[in-house]
Amino acid sequence: MGGRRFIVEADGGSRGNPGPAGYGAVVRDGDTGQIVAEAxxxxxxxxxxxxxYKGLIAGLKAARELDPAAAVDVRMDSKLVVEQMSGRWKIKHPDMQPLAAEARTVLPRAxxxxxxxPRExxxxxxxxxxxAMDAGKAGKQWEPKAPRPAAPVDEPLPAPAAPKAGWAAPADLGTPTTFVLLRHGETPLTPEKRFSGSGGSDPELSEKGRWQAARAAEAFAARGSIQAVVSSPMRRTRQTAEAVAQRLGLDVRTEEGLRELDFGDWEGLTFAEVQDRHPEDLAAWLSSxxxxPTGSTESFTTLTHRVGVARDKLLARYSGKTVLVVSHVSPIKTLVRLALGAPPDSLYRMELSAASICAVQYYADGNASLRLMNDTSHLR
Structure with a gap:
């Protein structure tokens, strides 16, 4: 697509419904989370x-003014607007139809x-x-105030009190949603450290990988906390997820957004082979x-957008539950990075072993807490 990535957050309210009404919208930089426009x-x-709807339209227009080629992720707490604009619900009310039509003309649907x-x-x-509604009550129109710093979009600043040890939440923060992040077991490519993304051969688990999945299943069965299992659609993750789910008596639900990065022409190659064949592309990839990757359609920036959308879908679907999320190195590192509010280059400073476990908790106030990282104790 070539443009920037923005997150538009929009809302509207009416004091009386119908009554005196107003809207608000912010545009955030998709990489830093900083607010770059308000309306x-x-x-x-x-x-x-x-x-x-008017808040949505204003937010989209503000994003278009900044970059008409931008990829925009709209985030709203209005289930009606999200479902209607996503095409899953019909728009029957005559007041809504022209507003939805206008919203669709601001930027290309793609x-x-x-x-x-959540509203929080x-x-x-x-x-x-x-x-805006307060200004209207005073007979005025809203005027922007002096800019102020904003927290990263994906996860605001940590809560003041550190959460207790383990996977349980402090009572005053309510029940969190916990993602237990399991990397798939080994494939024949894993020991050789070959690039294995979503555009390659989609290998199966090796004999060792199946053993690792079985050991993970035993560990989760002993803990007894997993309430749902979600997996990347790729073969190695589904096989790992199915081994655990069968042991727990659960079904596996696949989520497309959890698949690995597409490594393009690097699929199946070692790092040294990529360095030899595509040195300039590799250097660029490591620096931005x-x-x-050569011949790929995805960067870590676009991966972050995809994983962020998948994360929010799962948070909405499994609010307050503990979910086993079976995925790959890049998506899991991205979820960890976003939870920490760390910069993109932190992805190169994390180690994730095959069949390792991480855990992130998400709270109702928008905060997140990394509880576990690269745990392989169940494999020893």
Whole structure:
């Protein structure tokens, strides 16, 4: 696509529904999470839904002004707007139809995705909507205030109190959603450290990989905390997930966003072979999250967007539960990085062994906590 990546958070409200209404929207840089644009307006007498749609339109227009080629991930706490704009729900109300049609004309459909988020994670847009309604009550229109620093979009700053040890949450933060992140077991390519992404041969687990999956299954059965199993659609992850799920008496649900990065022409090659055949592309890839492997359609930046969307879908679906997420090196490292608010180049400073376990907890206030990293004790 070639453009930047933005996250648009939008909201609208009506005091009376219908009643005095306003909207708010923020545009965040998709890599840093910093707010790069804000929009809000008092729109007079309207319903909540009308205000929400107008907030969406304003957010999309603000993103377009910054970069008309940008990939935009819209995040709203309005299930109605997200489902209608995603095409899963019909738009029957006559007031909504022209607003949805206008929203679709702002940017090409291929550039925009929609994700539902809890209201607690849409605080900035909600704040702006209320500021706009307050201004309208005073007979004025909203005016932007002095800019202030914003927390990273994927996970705000850590909670002041450190969570207790283990996978249980402090009571005052409520029950978290826990992702137990399991890397798949070994394949024939793993010991040779060959690039094995989503565009390669899709190898099966080796004999050792199947043993590792069985040991992981035993460990999770002993802990007894897993409530759902989700896997990348690739063969090695599904085989690992199925070994655990069968032991736990659970089904496996696949999530496309959890697949490994597409390594293009590097698939099946060792690092040394890539260095020999594609030295310039490799150097660029190691120095920039926006660079792509030779012949690939994906960079770490686009992977981050894909994994972030998958993460938010799972958080909405499994709120308050402990979920085993079986995936690959790059997606798991990305989830860890986002939880920590670490920069993209931190991906090169993490080690993830085959069949290793990480754990991240997500709280209702938007905070995240890394609880475990590269644990292989179940394999010893």
């Amino acid at each position: 809000a307006e008092f729109i007079g007498h309207a319903t909540n839904n009308v205000a929400e 550039q925009v995705s929609y994700t539902w988020i 994670r849409n605080k900035d847009a909600d704040r702006l909507a209320n500021e 999250a926006k660079a792509k």
